[in-house]
Amino acid sequence: MTSFANHGNSDSVRLAPRPGSYRIHTCQLGPMDNFIYLIEDVESSRGAVVDPAWDVPAILDLATAQGIQITDILLTHSHHDHINGVAGILDATDAQVHLLKAEADFYGHNLPQPALHHGGDILRLGKTPIEFLHTPGHTPGSACYRVEDDLIAGDTLFVFGCGRCDLPGGDPKQMYDSLRKLRENLPWYLRLLPGHDYGVKPTSTLQEQAECNPFMRIHDLGRFIRYRMHDHDQVRHPPYAPECD
Numbered sequence: 488m489t490s491f492a493n494h495g496n497s498d499s500v501r502l503a504p505r506p507g508s509y510r511i512h513t514c515q516l517g518p519m520d521n522f523i524y525l526i527e528d529v530e531s532s533r534g535a536v537v538d539p540a541w542d543v544p545a546i547l548d549l550a551t552a553q554g555i556q557i558t559d560i561l562l563t564h565s566h567h568d569h570i571n572g573v574a575g576i577l578d579a580t581d582a583q584v585h586l587l588k589a590e591a592d593f594y595g596h597n598l599p600q601p602a603l604h605h606g607g608d609i610l611r612l613g614k615t616p617i618e619f620l621h622t623p624g625h626t627p628g629s630a631c632y633r634v635e636d637d638l639i640a641g642d643t644l645f646v647f648g649c650g651r652c653d654l655p656g657g658d659p660k661q662m663y664d665s666l667r668k669l670r671e672n673l674p675w676y677l678r679l680l681p682g683h684d685y686g687v688k689p690t691s692t693l694q695e696q697a698e699c700n701p702f703m704r705i706h707d708l709g710r711f712i713r714y715r716m717h718d719h720d721q722v723r724h725p726p727y728a729p730e731c732d
């Protein structure tokens with residue numbers, strides 16, 4: 488598995504676009520409360536839509552209203568509720584689809600071939616760098632995307648929750664390792680932008696999750712696997728609340 492760069496929980500590696508050089512717009516769409524994010528590089532007006540699904544006209548209307556040209560589609564993974572708008576976006580734009588190579592076998596073969604990436608790759612959206620982080624567990628090729636101060640986490644990390652690991656390709660040991668790497672290798676000031684609105688609020692910080700998300704507070708693999716695969720769903724239901732000391 489490709490591990491992502493060690494950012495040392497400090498500013499040792501800053502991708503560093505200029506302050507204000509990008510914006511992230513959010514749509515909440517569909518019956519599963521998916522969050523669809525539109526990353527805008529302000530200078531070029533280029534946009535990358537993350538996990539387009541459910542209501543393509545709403546996504547396209549947002550881009551038009553903001554004067555954004557969608558040039559890229561970034562997928563956190565290939566589950567239906569995250570990709571069912573890909574074809575519609577491709578019908579309306581010349582966007583390039585991006586996906587981690589480890590997820591390629593799960594991606595719909597009726598869609599155009601995506602650009603396949605590895606963890607650590609950087610996509611430049613104009614002058615805004617977007618880093619691919621490989622965070623398997625929910626699926627083998629699950630990705631998070633880091634854009635300077637933001638972490639778009641797909642179904643890897645939710646606000647006070649994490650993605651399930653009992654679907655095809657899911658693996659709770661990999662999820663444990665992925666959450667540990669997020670906690671240990673990324674700066675805690677990052678804003679968490681999850682793939683679903685399953686928490687008591689739509690966004691958080693990595694620090695708040697490290698301190699109050701029960702999945703990030705278990706430091707024993709066996710306990711984590713039991714909790715993710717058995718105990719959690721018996722005792723907790725959305726909207727997930729913080730569990731702090």
Ligand SMILES: [Fe+2]
Nearest residue numbers: 564566625642
């Ligand atoms: Fe999913």
